[in-house]
Amino acid sequence: MKILVIDDSEFWRRVIGDIFKEHEVEFASDGLDGYFKIHEFCPDLVISDLVMPGLNGYLLCRIVKNTELRDIPFVIMTASSDSIDKFWGRYAGASEYIQKDSEDGIKRLKNYVASFTPLHECKRSKDNFKSSFERALNGLLVKSTIENEIRKFFVHIEDMNYVVRKIFDFLKSMFEIDDGMLLIFKPDSMDVYTTFEDFEEKMKKIFEGLKTPFNLERKIIYLDKRIYESVDEMLWVFHQDRKENGAILVARKREFSSGEKEIFSNVMIEVENLINVGLNFEIYRQYSFTDKLTGLNNLRALNDYLDGLWKKHEEFFFCMIDIDNFKKVNDTYGHEIGNKVLSGIGSIIKNLPSDLFSARYGGEEIAIVSKRNDLAQIIDSLRSQIESARFGPASVTISAGIVPSIGANSYTEVIERADAALYRAKREGKNRVVFAK
Structure with a gap:
């Protein structure tokens, strides 16, 4: 078997050469030398160091995997124990990643070679090695540039509108597209x-x-x-776990070349990763900031919202709502109907004006924050609507307390004042709204 050993350390070249002296072994002292030796020697197996001057083991492996010799198995050896190095070794296309200085490193290498059967047929390029290298390196540089450009957008993943606009700007600069459409599929809707x-x-x-x-x-x-x-148009469909979750169509007034279509595919692989991260982030944010039962914001989201208002010194009104005699509903009809009451009230509240911030505060308490002066009238109308609604066999009423933020020393103090106004509404007979200045 023909083995090429690439390492800038003479010591390790000798060690590995002695281990496999029964095979035909050739040596290279760095990545660039190794690339040309691969073309000249056509080995059955390459064993390469990771850290080398000029062209390291990662880049060498990736370049070879972009040539007609891509089927040659590649083993990367390194003194590094960093797991991220192992990931990038696999990402580069290495068949094995072995730690040199580990107890079983040499043993693993011996076992790998002993069980190895050469499968590839050496296919030398008719072009000279330099032109082949330049093509492979240029292709690698294009891919690396694409990866770096698209990955810049990950830091803005919370703002998908911004990210999509940046994607289109990037596509315009690369392919001079005149038009485009990107679809993102969600569980029951899609953004276009x-x-x-x-x-x-x-x-x-x-x-x-x-x-x-x-x-x-x-x-x-x-x-x-x-x-x-x-x-001419180019279309790409995005997938996650083999399920379609989006698509992109770009168009222009002249035809796309075959080279542009190949580059477009590389771009779309990175964009697909970006879209998937964005969708996962949205799901995470939904679970992190949304109350599952009512569909309203949760306490964490409420505190973040109030903290933002307070730091900006913005005045607001805070309303605390409580479902009257809710324990009796659970005792009479069971918790399933109690949950139906909560989800039903949540649905009604979600139909209030969109500039109101509503959240489930806890239990049967719901908080609403607004800068509107007519919040008391809105809440009283809500009270009347809930009073006339039916939630399965149950009907309920609500009490509410509303206070302004003016004069408070913290937003927590505002919440305490709203609680006091709510309990006043309870004491005065329930099913009412108390506005406390």
Whole structure:
């Protein structure tokens, strides 16, 4: 078997050479030398050091995997015990990653070679090695540039509108696209980012080859509408766990070359990762800041919101709501109906004006924050609506206390004052709203 050992350490070249002296072994002293030796020697196996001057083991492995010799197995050896190094070794395409100085490192290498059967057929390029190297390196640089550019957007993943606009800016700079549409599928809806005037027709075209239903509720975000006839288009469908979760269509007035289509595929692999992270982040944020039963914000979200208002010295009104005799509902009808009451009230509250911030404070208490002077009238209308509603066999009423933030020393003090106003409403007979100045 032909083995190429690439290491800038003469000591390790000798050690590995002695271990496999029954095989035909060739040596290289650094990554660049190793690249040319791979083409000249056509080894059955490459054993390469990780840290070397000029071209390290990662880059060498990735470059070789972008040439006609990509099938040659690659073993990366290093003194590093860092798990992230192991990850990048695998990412580069290495068959094995072995720690030199570990107790079983040499043993693992021996076992790997002993069980190894050469499978590849050496296919030398007719071009000289330098031009082949330049092509592979250029391809690697393009991929690295794409990865670096797209990964810059990860820090802004909380603002998907911003991220999508940056993606389109990047695609315009790379491919001079004239138009585009990006769809992001959610459990029961989809976001549509588009510059197409005739976006309905474009969406139908995209959905022709998809399994995802076309009748999802849509949120349309226009990026920059244009009207023109495209000559060529490129389409990519995003997946996560083999499930479609989005698609992108880009178009321009002239045809895309085969090289551009290949680069577009590389770009889309990174964009797909970005979209998946964004969707996962949104789910995480939903679980982290939303009360599952009522669909309202939770206490954590409420505290963050109040803290933001307080730090900006903004005045607001705070309302604390409590369901009257809620324990009796649970005792009479059971907790399942009690949960139905909470979720039903949550649904009613979500239909209030969108500039109100509502959250489940805990138990059967709900908090509403607003800068509106007519909050008392809104809450009284809510009280009346809940009083006339039915939640299965149960009907309930609510009491509420409202206070302004003026004069308080902290937002916690505002909450305490609202609690006091709520209990006053309870003492005065329940099913009422008390506004305390």
